[in-house]
Amino acid sequence: MKQYDVIAVGTGSVMAVVEALIEENPRVKIAVIDKDEPGGICLTRGCIPSKILLYPADLVRTIQRAGLFGLDVELRAVDFAKVMDRMHSLVHKDIDQIRKGLSSSENIDYYHTPAEFTAPYTMRVEGKEIRASKILLGAGSEPTIPTIPGLAEAGYLTSDTILGIRKLPSRVAVIGGGYIAAEYGFFLAAMGAEVTILGRNPQFLPDEEPEISHVAKKHLEGGLRIETNHEVLDVTRKGNEKRLRARDRSTKKEATFVADEILVAAGRGPVAILHPERAGIKTDAAGWIVTDAYLATSQPNVWALGDATGKFPFKHKANYDAQVLYDNIVGGEKRKVDYHAVPHAVFTDPEVASVGLKEAEAVAQYGLENVLIGFYLYEDTARGEAMDLKDYFVKVLVERRGLAILGAHIVGPEASVLIQEVINLMYTPNRSADPIREGMHIHPALSEVVERACLSLMPPEHYHHTMEHALGLRAR
Numbered sequence: 001m002k003q004y005d006v007i008a009v010g011t012g013s014v015m016a017v018v019e020a021l022i023e024e025n026p027r028v029k030i031a032v033i034d035k036d037e038p039g040g041i042c043l044t045r046g047c048i049p050s051k052i053l054l055y056p057a058d059l060v061r062t063i064q065r066a067g068l069f070g071l072d073v074e075l076r077a078v079d080f081a082k083v084m085d086r087m088h089s090l091v092h093k094d095i096d097q098i099r100k101g102l103s104s105s106e107n108i109d110y111y112h113t114p115a116e117f118t119a120p121y122t123m124r125v126e127g128k129e130i131r132a133s134k135i136l137l138g139a140g141s142e143p144t145i146p147t148i149p150g151l152a153e154a155g156y157l158t159s160d161t162i163l164g165i166r167k168l169p170s171r172v173a174v175i176g177g178g179y180i181a182a183e184y185g186f187f188l189a190a191m192g193a194e195v196t197i198l199g200r201n202p203q204f205l206p207d208e209e210p211e212i213s214h215v216a217k218k219h220l221e222g223g224l225r226i227e228t229n230h231e232v233l234d235v236t237r238k239g240n241e242k243r244l245r246a247r248d249r250s251t252k253k254e255a256t257f258v259a260d261e262i263l264v265a266a267g268r269g270p271v272a273i274l275h276p277e278r279a280g281i282k283t284d285a286a287g288w289i290v291t292d293a294y295l296a297t298s299q300p301n302v303w304a305l306g307d308a309t310g311k312f313p314f315k316h317k318a319n320y321d322a323q324v325l326y327d328n329i330v331g332g333e334k335r336k337v338d339y340h341a342v343p344h345a346v347f348t349d350p351e352v353a354s355v356g357l358k359e360a361e362a363v364a365q366y367g368l369e370n371v372l373i374g375f376y377l378y379e380d381t382a383r384g385e386a387m388d389l390k391d392y393f394v395k396v397l398v399e400r401r402g403l404a405i406l407g408a409h410i411v412g413p414e415a416s417v418l419i420q421e422v423i424n425l426m427y428t429p430n431r432s433a434d435p436i437r438e439g440m441h442i443h444p445a446l447s448e449v450v451e452r453a454c455l456s457l458m459p460p461e462h463y464h465h466t467m468e469h470a471l472g473l474r475a476r
Ligand SMILES: Cc1cc2nc3c(=O)[nH]c(=O)nc-3n(C[C@H](O)[C@H](O)[C@H](O)COP(=O)(O)OP(=O)(O)OC[C@H]3O[C@@H](n4cnc5c(N)ncnc54)[C@H](O)[C@@H]3O)c2cc1C
Pocket: 009, 010, 011, 012, 013, 014, 033, 034, 035, 036, 037, 039, 040, 041, 042, 043, 045, 046, 047, 048, 050, 051, 113, 114, 115, 116, 138, 139, 140, 141, 159, 180, 271, 273, 274, 305, 306, 307, 308, 313, 314, 315, 316, 317, 318
Protein backbone atom coordinates (compact mmCIF):
# COMPACT_ATOMS: atom_id res chain seq x y z
CA MET A 1 0.00 0.00 0.00
CA LYS A 2 1.41 3.38 -0.99
CA GLN A 3 2.16 5.56 2.03
CA TYR A 4 2.11 9.36 1.96
CA ASP A 5 2.87 12.00 4.55
CA VAL A 6 -0.41 13.71 3.75
CA ILE A 7 -3.56 12.96 1.73
CA ALA A 8 -5.60 15.96 0.59
CA VAL A 9 -9.10 15.46 -0.78
CA GLY A 10 -10.17 18.30 -3.09
CA THR A 11 -8.24 20.91 -5.04
CA GLY A 12 -10.10 24.03 -3.84
CA SER A 13 -9.02 25.97 -0.77
CA VAL A 14 -7.22 22.95 0.67
CA MET A 15 -4.48 23.60 -1.91
CA ALA A 16 -3.33 26.64 0.09
CA VAL A 17 -2.47 24.26 2.96
CA VAL A 18 -0.85 21.77 0.57
CA GLU A 19 1.36 24.50 -0.92
CA ALA A 20 2.33 25.76 2.54
CA LEU A 21 3.24 22.23 3.64
CA ILE A 22 5.51 21.84 0.62
CA GLU A 23 7.17 25.19 1.28
CA GLU A 24 7.82 24.23 4.86
CA ASN A 25 9.13 20.73 4.03
CA PRO A 26 10.44 20.38 0.45
CA ARG A 27 10.63 16.54 0.86
CA VAL A 28 7.01 16.05 1.89
CA LYS A 29 4.99 13.54 -0.20
CA ILE A 30 1.33 14.42 -0.66
CA ALA A 31 -1.49 12.64 -2.50
CA VAL A 32 -3.90 15.24 -3.90
CA ILE A 33 -7.20 13.77 -5.07
CA ASP A 34 -10.04 15.37 -7.00
CA LYS A 35 -12.70 13.52 -8.97
CA ASP A 36 -13.40 16.61 -11.07
CA GLU A 37 -11.39 19.19 -12.96
CA PRO A 38 -8.79 20.69 -10.61
CA GLY A 39 -9.38 24.05 -8.94
CA GLY A 40 -12.39 23.22 -6.76
CA ILE A 41 -16.03 24.04 -7.22
CA CYS A 42 -15.59 27.81 -6.96
CA LEU A 43 -13.48 27.82 -10.12
CA THR A 44 -14.91 24.86 -12.03
CA ARG A 45 -18.67 25.20 -11.46
CA GLY A 46 -19.39 27.75 -8.72
CA CYS A 47 -18.46 31.37 -8.08
CA ILE A 48 -16.26 32.02 -11.10
CA PRO A 49 -18.31 30.63 -14.02
CA SER A 50 -21.56 31.94 -12.52
CA LYS A 51 -20.17 35.45 -12.11
CA ILE A 52 -18.69 35.42 -15.62
CA LEU A 53 -22.20 34.61 -16.86
CA LEU A 54 -23.88 37.18 -14.63
CA TYR A 55 -21.84 40.10 -15.94
CA PRO A 56 -23.49 40.08 -19.40
CA ALA A 57 -26.84 39.64 -17.62
CA ASP A 58 -26.13 42.86 -15.68
CA LEU A 59 -25.28 44.58 -18.97
CA VAL A 60 -28.62 43.48 -20.44
CA ARG A 61 -30.45 45.02 -17.48
CA THR A 62 -28.42 48.24 -17.81
CA ILE A 63 -29.29 48.46 -21.50
CA GLN A 64 -32.95 47.88 -20.67
CA ARG A 65 -32.91 50.81 -18.21
CA ALA A 66 -31.13 53.17 -20.59
CA GLY A 67 -34.41 54.67 -21.82
CA LEU A 68 -34.98 56.13 -18.32
CA PHE A 69 -32.03 58.40 -18.90
CA GLY A 70 -32.98 59.58 -22.38
CA LEU A 71 -30.86 57.03 -24.25
CA ASP A 72 -32.46 55.28 -27.18
CA VAL A 73 -30.69 51.89 -27.03
CA GLU A 74 -31.91 48.57 -28.25
CA LEU A 75 -30.54 45.11 -27.51
CA ARG A 76 -30.85 43.42 -30.88
CA ALA A 77 -29.83 39.87 -29.96
CA VAL A 78 -28.06 37.72 -27.40
CA ASP A 79 -25.47 35.28 -28.72
CA PHE A 80 -26.00 32.74 -25.94
CA ALA A 81 -23.42 30.28 -27.26
CA LYS A 82 -20.81 33.06 -27.21
CA VAL A 83 -21.73 34.01 -23.64
CA MET A 84 -21.21 30.36 -22.61
CA ASP A 85 -18.03 29.90 -24.67
CA ARG A 86 -16.45 33.00 -23.12
CA MET A 87 -17.12 31.55 -19.66
CA HIS A 88 -15.59 28.18 -20.60
CA SER A 89 -12.47 29.68 -22.10
CA LEU A 90 -11.80 31.90 -19.05
CA VAL A 91 -12.42 29.07 -16.58
CA HIS A 92 -10.42 26.51 -18.55
CA LYS A 93 -7.38 28.78 -18.77
CA ASP A 94 -7.17 28.65 -14.96
CA ILE A 95 -8.03 24.94 -14.73
CA ASP A 96 -5.26 24.07 -17.20
CA GLN A 97 -2.74 26.08 -15.23
CA ILE A 98 -3.70 24.36 -11.97
CA ARG A 99 -3.56 20.93 -13.65
CA LYS A 100 -0.05 21.67 -14.95
CA GLY A 101 1.09 22.72 -11.47
CA LEU A 102 -0.35 19.60 -9.86
CA SER A 103 1.04 17.22 -12.49
CA SER A 104 4.53 18.67 -12.46
CA SER A 105 5.08 18.97 -8.70
CA GLU A 106 7.66 16.54 -7.33
CA ASN A 107 5.93 16.52 -3.97
CA ILE A 108 2.48 15.69 -5.29
CA ASP A 109 0.89 12.55 -6.70
CA TYR A 110 -2.22 13.94 -8.38
CA TYR A 111 -5.15 11.54 -8.64
CA HIS A 112 -7.96 12.70 -10.91
CA THR A 113 -10.45 10.18 -9.59
CA PRO A 114 -13.03 9.71 -6.83
CA ALA A 115 -11.71 8.72 -3.41
CA GLU A 116 -13.44 6.94 -0.55
CA PHE A 117 -12.36 6.01 2.93
CA THR A 118 -12.02 2.27 3.56
CA ALA A 119 -10.54 2.46 7.10
CA PRO A 120 -8.93 5.07 9.37
CA TYR A 121 -6.15 6.94 7.48
CA THR A 122 -6.80 4.75 4.42
CA MET A 123 -8.48 5.69 1.13
CA ARG A 124 -9.29 3.82 -2.05
CA VAL A 125 -8.30 5.57 -5.30
CA GLU A 126 -8.19 3.98 -8.75
CA GLY A 127 -8.92 0.59 -7.19
CA LYS A 128 -5.87 0.69 -4.86
CA GLU A 129 -5.53 1.73 -1.26
CA ILE A 130 -3.30 4.56 -0.10
CA ARG A 131 -2.50 5.68 3.44
CA ALA A 132 -1.25 8.76 5.27
CA SER A 133 -0.84 9.74 8.89
CA LYS A 134 -2.30 13.18 8.15
CA ILE A 135 -5.44 13.83 6.11
CA LEU A 136 -6.93 17.11 4.92
CA LEU A 137 -10.57 17.04 3.82
CA GLY A 138 -11.52 19.89 1.52
CA ALA A 139 -14.24 17.88 -0.19
CA GLY A 140 -16.73 20.70 -0.71
CA SER A 141 -20.39 19.89 -1.28
CA GLU A 142 -22.73 18.72 -4.04
CA PRO A 143 -26.23 19.71 -5.24
CA THR A 144 -29.09 18.16 -3.29
CA ILE A 145 -31.76 16.68 -5.52
CA PRO A 146 -35.21 16.60 -3.90
CA THR A 147 -37.19 13.38 -4.27
CA ILE A 148 -39.96 14.56 -6.58
CA PRO A 149 -41.85 11.87 -8.50
CA GLY A 150 -41.09 12.08 -12.23
CA LEU A 151 -38.21 14.56 -11.87
CA ALA A 152 -35.44 12.11 -12.77
CA GLU A 153 -37.44 10.72 -15.73
CA ALA A 154 -38.22 14.23 -17.03
CA GLY A 155 -34.59 15.28 -16.75
CA TYR A 156 -33.18 18.38 -15.15
CA LEU A 157 -30.11 20.60 -14.92
CA THR A 158 -28.14 21.50 -11.79
CA SER A 159 -25.67 24.33 -11.20
CA ASP A 160 -23.04 21.83 -12.46
CA THR A 161 -24.70 20.73 -15.69
CA ILE A 162 -26.17 24.10 -16.68
CA LEU A 163 -22.63 25.11 -17.62
CA GLY A 164 -22.76 22.55 -20.44
CA ILE A 165 -25.70 24.05 -22.33
CA ARG A 166 -25.08 26.13 -25.47
CA LYS A 167 -28.69 26.78 -26.46
CA LEU A 168 -30.93 28.89 -24.26
CA PRO A 169 -34.10 27.00 -23.26
CA SER A 170 -37.21 29.11 -23.97
CA ARG A 171 -38.97 28.35 -20.68
CA VAL A 172 -37.16 27.39 -17.49
CA ALA A 173 -38.61 26.34 -14.13
CA VAL A 174 -36.16 26.70 -11.26
CA ILE A 175 -36.79 24.51 -8.23
CA GLY A 176 -35.39 26.35 -5.19
CA GLY A 177 -35.48 29.90 -3.92
CA GLY A 178 -31.98 30.48 -2.51
CA TYR A 179 -29.07 32.39 -3.97
CA ILE A 180 -28.11 29.88 -6.68
CA ALA A 181 -31.74 29.77 -7.89
CA ALA A 182 -31.86 33.57 -7.84
CA GLU A 183 -28.57 34.04 -9.70
CA TYR A 184 -29.23 31.48 -12.43
CA GLY A 185 -32.90 32.52 -12.69
CA PHE A 186 -31.77 36.12 -13.20
CA PHE A 187 -29.11 35.09 -15.70
CA LEU A 188 -31.42 32.94 -17.84
CA ALA A 189 -34.16 35.59 -17.79
CA ALA A 190 -31.73 38.32 -18.84
CA MET A 191 -30.56 36.12 -21.71
CA GLY A 192 -34.17 35.92 -22.91
CA ALA A 193 -35.72 32.83 -21.29
CA GLU A 194 -39.10 32.86 -19.59
CA VAL A 195 -38.17 31.90 -16.03
CA THR A 196 -40.30 30.78 -13.07
CA ILE A 197 -38.66 30.27 -9.69
CA LEU A 198 -40.54 27.84 -7.44
CA GLY A 199 -39.30 28.15 -3.86
CA ARG A 200 -40.55 25.94 -1.06
CA ASN A 201 -39.79 28.47 1.67
CA PRO A 202 -42.37 31.20 2.32
CA GLN A 203 -39.55 33.72 1.81
CA PHE A 204 -37.57 34.18 -1.39
CA LEU A 205 -33.85 34.18 -0.43
CA PRO A 206 -34.70 32.71 3.00
CA ASP A 207 -31.27 33.48 4.47
CA GLU A 208 -31.80 37.24 4.12
CA GLU A 209 -33.70 39.78 6.23
CA PRO A 210 -37.40 39.71 5.20
CA GLU A 211 -37.38 43.31 3.96
CA ILE A 212 -34.22 42.71 1.91
CA SER A 213 -35.86 39.66 0.37
CA HIS A 214 -39.04 41.68 -0.30
CA VAL A 215 -37.16 44.36 -2.26
CA ALA A 216 -35.00 41.88 -4.15
CA LYS A 217 -38.07 39.87 -5.15
CA LYS A 218 -40.05 42.95 -6.20
CA HIS A 219 -37.29 44.14 -8.53
CA LEU A 220 -36.31 40.73 -9.88
CA GLU A 221 -39.97 40.14 -10.73
CA GLY A 222 -39.56 42.77 -13.42
CA GLY A 223 -37.81 40.06 -15.45
CA LEU A 224 -38.98 36.70 -14.10
CA ARG A 225 -41.71 35.05 -12.09
CA ILE A 226 -41.10 34.09 -8.46
CA GLU A 227 -43.48 31.79 -6.57
CA THR A 228 -42.64 31.26 -2.91
CA ASN A 229 -44.15 28.71 -0.52
CA HIS A 230 -44.64 26.29 -3.41
CA GLU A 231 -43.95 22.59 -3.12
CA VAL A 232 -43.37 20.77 -6.40
CA LEU A 233 -45.50 17.61 -6.16
CA ASP A 234 -44.51 15.85 -9.36
CA VAL A 235 -43.12 16.33 -12.81
CA THR A 236 -44.40 14.83 -16.03
CA ARG A 237 -42.89 14.99 -19.47
CA LYS A 238 -44.75 15.22 -22.75
CA GLY A 239 -42.40 15.36 -25.70
CA ASN A 240 -40.00 18.19 -24.92
CA GLU A 241 -42.37 19.83 -22.49
CA LYS A 242 -42.00 19.36 -18.73
CA ARG A 243 -44.97 19.98 -16.46
CA LEU A 244 -44.42 20.73 -12.80
CA ARG A 245 -47.44 20.33 -10.56
CA ALA A 246 -46.97 22.46 -7.45
CA ARG A 247 -49.01 23.24 -4.37
CA ASP A 248 -49.13 26.49 -2.44
CA ARG A 249 -48.24 25.31 1.07
CA SER A 250 -50.64 27.73 2.81
CA THR A 251 -53.68 27.87 0.51
CA LYS A 252 -53.21 24.24 -0.68
CA LYS A 253 -54.11 25.48 -4.17
CA GLU A 254 -52.44 23.55 -6.96
CA ALA A 255 -51.00 24.98 -10.16
CA THR A 256 -49.10 23.53 -13.11
CA PHE A 257 -46.01 25.22 -14.50
CA VAL A 258 -44.83 24.32 -17.98
CA ALA A 259 -41.17 24.49 -18.95
CA ASP A 260 -38.72 23.24 -21.54
CA GLU A 261 -36.01 22.83 -18.95
CA ILE A 262 -35.85 22.44 -15.18
CA LEU A 263 -33.00 23.75 -13.07
CA VAL A 264 -32.75 22.17 -9.64
CA ALA A 265 -31.14 24.59 -7.17
CA ALA A 266 -32.58 23.27 -3.93
CA GLY A 267 -29.55 23.44 -1.68
CA ARG A 268 -26.31 21.52 -1.27
CA GLY A 269 -25.28 18.56 0.84
CA PRO A 270 -22.14 16.62 1.75
CA VAL A 271 -20.33 14.57 -0.91
CA ALA A 272 -21.87 11.10 -0.72
CA ILE A 273 -18.93 9.00 -1.93
CA LEU A 274 -16.38 10.06 0.73
CA HIS A 275 -17.66 7.84 3.61
CA PRO A 276 -15.82 9.55 6.48
CA GLU A 277 -17.67 7.30 8.96
CA ARG A 278 -15.54 4.34 7.79
CA ALA A 279 -12.49 6.24 9.02
CA GLY A 280 -13.84 7.06 12.48
CA ILE A 281 -14.60 10.63 11.43
CA LYS A 282 -17.80 11.92 13.03
CA THR A 283 -20.46 13.52 10.86
CA ASP A 284 -23.59 15.39 11.93
CA ALA A 285 -27.19 14.37 11.20
CA ALA A 286 -26.98 15.89 7.71
CA GLY A 287 -23.68 14.14 6.97
CA TRP A 288 -21.36 17.17 7.25
CA ILE A 289 -17.96 16.51 8.82
CA VAL A 290 -17.90 17.61 12.46
CA THR A 291 -14.91 19.78 13.35
CA ASP A 292 -13.85 21.52 16.55
CA ALA A 293 -12.84 25.17 16.81
CA TYR A 294 -9.40 24.25 15.40
CA LEU A 295 -10.93 22.44 12.38
CA ALA A 296 -9.82 19.07 13.73
CA THR A 297 -12.18 16.14 13.18
CA SER A 298 -12.91 13.43 15.74
CA GLN A 299 -10.00 11.37 14.32
CA PRO A 300 -6.54 12.66 15.36
CA ASN A 301 -4.53 14.30 12.55
CA VAL A 302 -7.53 14.48 10.23
CA TRP A 303 -8.79 17.99 9.54
CA ALA A 304 -11.62 19.39 7.44
CA LEU A 305 -12.22 22.83 5.97
CA GLY A 306 -14.56 24.86 3.80
CA ASP A 307 -17.95 23.59 2.65
CA ALA A 308 -17.23 20.05 3.90
CA THR A 309 -17.81 21.21 7.50
CA GLY A 310 -21.33 22.39 6.60
CA LYS A 311 -20.69 25.90 7.95
CA PHE A 312 -20.89 29.06 5.82
CA PRO A 313 -20.49 27.56 2.33
CA PHE A 314 -18.59 30.43 0.74
CA LYS A 315 -15.21 30.55 -0.95
CA HIS A 316 -13.83 33.36 1.24
CA LYS A 317 -14.72 31.29 4.32
CA ALA A 318 -13.02 28.20 2.84
CA ASN A 319 -9.90 30.31 2.19
CA TYR A 320 -10.01 31.62 5.75
CA ASP A 321 -10.29 28.04 7.08
CA ALA A 322 -7.21 27.12 5.04
CA GLN A 323 -5.22 29.89 6.76
CA VAL A 324 -6.37 28.75 10.20
CA LEU A 325 -5.56 25.15 9.37
CA TYR A 326 -2.09 26.02 8.19
CA ASP A 327 -1.40 27.78 11.50
CA ASN A 328 -2.75 24.80 13.43
CA ILE A 329 -0.81 22.17 11.48
CA VAL A 330 2.54 23.78 10.74
CA GLY A 331 2.47 27.34 12.02
CA GLY A 332 3.15 26.32 15.62
CA GLU A 333 0.27 28.49 16.76
CA LYS A 334 -3.08 26.97 17.79
CA ARG A 335 -5.77 29.17 16.32
CA LYS A 336 -9.55 28.92 16.70
CA VAL A 337 -11.89 29.81 13.86
CA ASP A 338 -13.88 32.99 14.35
CA TYR A 339 -17.03 33.20 12.23
CA HIS A 340 -18.61 36.31 13.79
CA ALA A 341 -18.49 38.22 10.50
CA VAL A 342 -18.71 35.84 7.52
CA PRO A 343 -20.23 37.88 4.70
CA HIS A 344 -22.03 36.74 1.58
CA ALA A 345 -23.59 38.29 -1.50
CA VAL A 346 -26.20 37.46 -4.11
CA PHE A 347 -25.09 38.73 -7.50
CA THR A 348 -28.42 39.53 -9.08
CA ASP A 349 -29.84 42.90 -10.11
CA PRO A 350 -30.34 44.14 -7.44
CA GLU A 351 -27.32 42.80 -5.58
CA VAL A 352 -27.79 41.64 -2.01
CA ALA A 353 -25.05 41.53 0.62
CA SER A 354 -25.10 40.59 4.25
CA VAL A 355 -22.74 40.14 7.20
CA GLY A 356 -23.12 39.21 10.85
CA LEU A 357 -26.36 39.04 12.78
CA LYS A 358 -29.83 39.58 11.43
CA GLU A 359 -32.22 41.75 13.43
CA ALA A 360 -34.02 38.86 15.18
CA GLU A 361 -30.69 37.28 16.15
CA ALA A 362 -29.30 40.59 17.44
CA VAL A 363 -32.40 41.23 19.53
CA ALA A 364 -32.36 37.66 20.89
CA GLN A 365 -28.69 37.92 21.84
CA TYR A 366 -28.47 41.51 23.09
CA GLY A 367 -32.06 42.40 24.10
CA LEU A 368 -34.42 44.76 22.28
CA GLU A 369 -33.37 47.78 24.32
CA ASN A 370 -29.68 47.27 23.50
CA VAL A 371 -29.96 47.19 19.71
CA LEU A 372 -30.07 50.20 17.38
CA ILE A 373 -30.74 50.02 13.65
CA GLY A 374 -29.45 52.39 11.00
CA PHE A 375 -31.42 52.69 7.77
CA TYR A 376 -30.94 54.73 4.63
CA LEU A 377 -32.36 54.59 1.13
CA TYR A 378 -30.08 54.81 -1.89
CA GLU A 379 -32.56 57.20 -3.52
CA ASP A 380 -32.06 59.71 -0.69
CA THR A 381 -28.44 60.23 -1.72
CA ALA A 382 -27.33 62.28 -4.72
CA ARG A 383 -25.78 59.28 -6.47
CA GLY A 384 -28.85 57.10 -5.88
CA GLU A 385 -31.05 59.80 -7.33
CA ALA A 386 -28.76 60.20 -10.35
CA MET A 387 -29.08 56.46 -10.97
CA ASP A 388 -32.88 56.60 -10.58
CA LEU A 389 -32.85 53.91 -7.89
CA LYS A 390 -35.99 52.99 -5.97
CA ASP A 391 -36.47 51.02 -2.72
CA TYR A 392 -32.84 49.96 -2.31
CA PHE A 393 -31.37 50.47 1.16
CA VAL A 394 -28.70 49.82 3.75
CA LYS A 395 -29.59 48.42 7.17
CA VAL A 396 -26.97 48.37 9.93
CA LEU A 397 -27.38 46.78 13.36
CA VAL A 398 -25.29 48.12 16.25
CA GLU A 399 -25.12 47.60 19.98
CA ARG A 400 -26.50 50.70 21.73
CA ARG A 401 -23.53 50.97 24.10
CA GLY A 402 -20.32 51.66 22.18
CA LEU A 403 -22.01 51.31 18.77
CA ALA A 404 -20.32 47.97 18.06
CA ILE A 405 -21.50 46.71 14.68
CA LEU A 406 -23.50 43.49 14.96
CA GLY A 407 -24.50 43.05 11.34
CA ALA A 408 -25.37 44.78 8.09
CA HIS A 409 -27.69 44.02 5.18
CA ILE A 410 -27.79 45.80 1.84
CA VAL A 411 -29.94 45.50 -1.26
CA GLY A 412 -28.99 47.61 -4.25
CA PRO A 413 -26.18 48.28 -6.74
CA GLU A 414 -22.69 47.41 -5.53
CA ALA A 415 -24.04 45.96 -2.27
CA SER A 416 -21.15 43.45 -2.24
CA VAL A 417 -18.63 46.30 -2.42
CA LEU A 418 -20.40 48.77 -0.12
CA ILE A 419 -20.66 46.24 2.70
CA GLN A 420 -16.87 45.80 2.86
CA GLU A 421 -16.52 49.06 4.81
CA VAL A 422 -18.72 47.56 7.51
CA ILE A 423 -17.04 44.12 7.41
CA ASN A 424 -13.60 45.60 7.98
CA LEU A 425 -14.77 47.41 11.11
CA MET A 426 -16.23 44.15 12.41
CA TYR A 427 -12.63 42.87 12.50
CA THR A 428 -11.35 45.73 14.72
CA PRO A 429 -11.07 45.25 18.50
CA ASN A 430 -14.21 47.24 19.48
CA ARG A 431 -16.08 46.82 16.15
CA SER A 432 -17.35 50.38 16.50
CA ALA A 433 -19.30 52.08 13.70
CA ASP A 434 -17.65 55.40 14.64
CA PRO A 435 -15.05 55.39 11.82
CA ILE A 436 -17.91 55.25 9.30
CA ARG A 437 -19.81 57.99 11.17
CA GLU A 438 -16.73 60.21 11.47
CA GLY A 439 -14.76 59.41 8.30
CA MET A 440 -15.29 61.67 5.29
CA HIS A 441 -17.09 59.90 2.46
CA ILE A 442 -16.66 60.97 -1.14
CA HIS A 443 -19.57 63.02 -2.39
CA PRO A 444 -21.61 62.02 -4.31
CA ALA A 445 -20.69 58.32 -4.15
CA LEU A 446 -22.87 55.34 -3.21
CA SER A 447 -20.79 54.91 -0.05
CA GLU A 448 -22.80 57.82 1.37
CA VAL A 449 -25.71 55.39 1.81
CA VAL A 450 -23.62 53.35 4.28
CA GLU A 451 -22.39 56.50 6.04
CA ARG A 452 -25.90 57.88 6.43
CA ALA A 453 -27.33 54.56 7.60
CA CYS A 454 -24.72 54.61 10.36
CA LEU A 455 -25.67 58.22 11.21
CA SER A 456 -29.39 57.52 11.46
CA LEU A 457 -29.52 54.96 14.24
CA MET A 458 -32.89 54.27 15.85
CA PRO A 459 -34.58 51.70 18.10
CA PRO A 460 -35.99 48.63 16.26
CA GLU A 461 -39.62 49.75 16.61
CA HIS A 462 -38.86 53.14 15.10
CA TYR A 463 -36.89 51.40 12.35
CA HIS A 464 -39.87 49.26 11.38
CA HIS A 465 -42.08 52.33 11.12
CA THR A 466 -39.52 54.20 9.00
CA MET A 467 -38.63 51.24 6.77
CA GLU A 468 -42.21 50.15 6.18
CA HIS A 469 -43.24 53.71 5.22
CA ALA A 470 -40.21 54.07 2.98
CA LEU A 471 -40.88 50.80 1.16
CA GLY A 472 -44.61 51.43 0.88
CA LEU A 473 -45.44 48.52 3.16
CA ARG A 474 -47.54 50.78 5.43
CA ALA A 475 -50.02 53.53 4.58
CA ARG A 476 -48.19 56.87 4.53
C1 LIG B 1 -23.35 27.84 -8.53
C2 LIG B 1 -22.50 28.24 -7.37
C3 LIG B 1 -22.14 29.56 -7.20
C4 LIG B 1 -21.36 29.94 -6.14
N1 LIG B 1 -21.04 31.26 -6.00
C5 LIG B 1 -20.30 31.66 -4.95
C6 LIG B 1 -19.94 33.03 -4.79
O1 LIG B 1 -20.31 33.88 -5.59
N2 LIG B 1 -19.16 33.36 -3.73
C7 LIG B 1 -18.75 32.44 -2.81
O2 LIG B 1 -18.07 32.81 -1.86
N3 LIG B 1 -19.07 31.14 -2.94
C8 LIG B 1 -19.83 30.73 -3.98
N4 LIG B 1 -20.11 29.39 -4.13
C9 LIG B 1 -19.64 28.44 -3.09
C10 LIG B 1 -18.18 28.06 -3.32
O3 LIG B 1 -18.04 27.49 -4.59
C11 LIG B 1 -17.74 27.08 -2.24
O4 LIG B 1 -17.96 27.66 -0.98
C12 LIG B 1 -16.25 26.73 -2.36
O5 LIG B 1 -15.98 26.18 -3.60
C13 LIG B 1 -15.87 25.75 -1.25
O6 LIG B 1 -14.51 25.44 -1.38
P1 LIG B 1 -13.86 24.14 -0.71
O7 LIG B 1 -12.40 24.37 -0.72
O8 LIG B 1 -14.56 23.86 0.56
O9 LIG B 1 -14.19 22.94 -1.65
P2 LIG B 1 -14.39 22.94 -3.21
O10 LIG B 1 -13.67 23.96 -3.90
O11 LIG B 1 -15.85 22.88 -3.34
O12 LIG B 1 -13.66 21.62 -3.67
C14 LIG B 1 -14.06 20.35 -3.39
C15 LIG B 1 -13.46 19.47 -4.45
O13 LIG B 1 -13.31 18.17 -3.90
C16 LIG B 1 -13.71 17.22 -4.84
N5 LIG B 1 -14.14 16.01 -4.10
C17 LIG B 1 -15.08 15.95 -3.14
N6 LIG B 1 -15.19 14.71 -2.67
C18 LIG B 1 -14.31 13.97 -3.35
C19 LIG B 1 -13.96 12.61 -3.30
N7 LIG B 1 -14.55 11.78 -2.45
N8 LIG B 1 -13.02 12.17 -4.15
C20 LIG B 1 -12.41 13.02 -5.00
N9 LIG B 1 -12.69 14.32 -5.08
C21 LIG B 1 -13.63 14.79 -4.26
C22 LIG B 1 -14.86 17.91 -5.56
O14 LIG B 1 -15.09 17.35 -6.82
C23 LIG B 1 -14.35 19.34 -5.66
O15 LIG B 1 -13.62 19.58 -6.84
C24 LIG B 1 -20.88 28.97 -5.20
C25 LIG B 1 -21.21 27.61 -5.37
C26 LIG B 1 -22.01 27.24 -6.45
C27 LIG B 1 -22.35 25.80 -6.62
